[in-house]
Amino acid sequence: MGTPVVELSCCILCEICVEVAPHAFAINDAGYVEVLALDDYSDEDIHEAIKNCPKDCIFRE
Secondary structure, eight states: OOOEEEOTTTOOOOOHHHHHOTTTEEEOTTSOEEEOOOSOOOOHHHHHHHHHOTTOOEEEO
């Protein structure tokens, strides 16, 4: 599985990704979603965050 990427130009900051996978996504000091550094991004909750993004702006590289 690849690293998740958040396309900030379409992100509406709903924070569903942060709620579903707080170990992988966070709101940074600038107020944007960022992907946190992990060794492995294969967790089911990351898949759920991608699937539940209302704007489909999270994808894997």
